[in-house]
Amino acid sequence: MRNSLYKKNIISINDLKRDELELVLKKSAILKKKPEPGLLKNKIIASCFFEASTRTRLSFETAIYRLGASIIGFSDGNNISLSQKGESLEDTISVISSYVDAIIIRHPQEGSARLAAEFSNSIPIFNAGDGSNQHPTQTLLDLFTIKETQNRLNELNIAMVGDLKYGRTVHSLTQALAKYKKNKFFFISPDALTMPSYINDMLLENQISCTRCQNIEEIISEIDILYMTRVQKERLESTEYANSKSKFILHTKTLKNARNNLKILHPLPRIDEIDYDVDKTPYAWYFKQAANGIYARQAILSLVLIENHF
């Protein structure tokens, strides 16, 4: 039976139905337990990074190699002849699509992956981040990690901390978890970096509980997932940054009343919002989360490229 993700573009987490999310998570778990190194043998995948993103690129490339596929591409858009000669994104994608079986694209402009899909001649596009918009495979690996650590994706209390305004990972994860039942959200951010209204409206319309909190301590005993993000210095006035920063740094003492099942996630890179001592606690899960990216990306690549999966 053809899986519903076959030949589908993976542009936005919003495009994936709940049963498609489940399919990816199920496949991720299988691949984590039992690698299938020949799954994408003879496939060629283009990795087109128009802006640098070492972690995502290496994670995708590792996933590709582990599935036995070959890879072509570039890791920095500034150093390729395409940009130096002024070729449009549309033409670039159109040409590359005639070489490969799938294209992974990272681009600084929002909507670029959607645009690429219009010019890829039905070759599947994987969005590896388009500006501040979407990064769907990050969300899939976040979901996989949450499910793995909590054994469920509903009835969870999730706190999101840091830059909730510009952080695309928290937007997408909230949208994805909103597809599940009885999840509760707690948002903790500086006033200048609160969750955008379209996310709050979506939660309100779906009657999903969300609470804005002042600090992590007040909700630490209630939460299952603490999703930390970096407060970006460049987004705030220097005095505001100095004031906000200290409020949102996670120390081991903050975790005093944490639930046993609490897991701390972070899309990385970490700057100073999680104290290094926290790494030694059983709650720290961000490096395992990053490692899970390989399995989630292996899963989505194989589901999109193999028709009769499962």
Added chain:
Amino acid sequence: MQINKLQVEAIKCGSVIDHIPSQIGFKLLSLFRFTETENRITIGLNLPSQKLGKKDIIKIENTFLSADQINQLAIYSPCATVNYIDQYNLVGKIFPKLPKKIDRILVCPNSNCVSHNNSINSSFIFIKKLNSMNLKCQYCEKEFSKNIVLS
């Protein structure tokens, strides 16, 4: 009606967009690229109107607007009527309805949206909110209140 006839000449065949809110006529001409034609266009601005007080009117000869074009008029001009004329007679009267999506006409307020590239047509879908109407860009997925996109 008599006054309008004196000020804006009747057309033999084509479309008349009537009851456009005053000051919007020129905006519609450019946004909908009605001027990209060899056909004769007549425009009346600030004409007296019983319905609106003042109105604009656009007459385009030998051109019949598509259903999509007509419905897209509704975002700027919700009370507009589109009349089809043949041999100086009214042969059809259409009232635009707000469409589900609007292509090409609007500009995404997000300056980093890929739709600002020249070769791409913008595309928005309407999203009904509790007490308002939002527009969501199909490319960057950002949602804006209708007024922000239309201003």
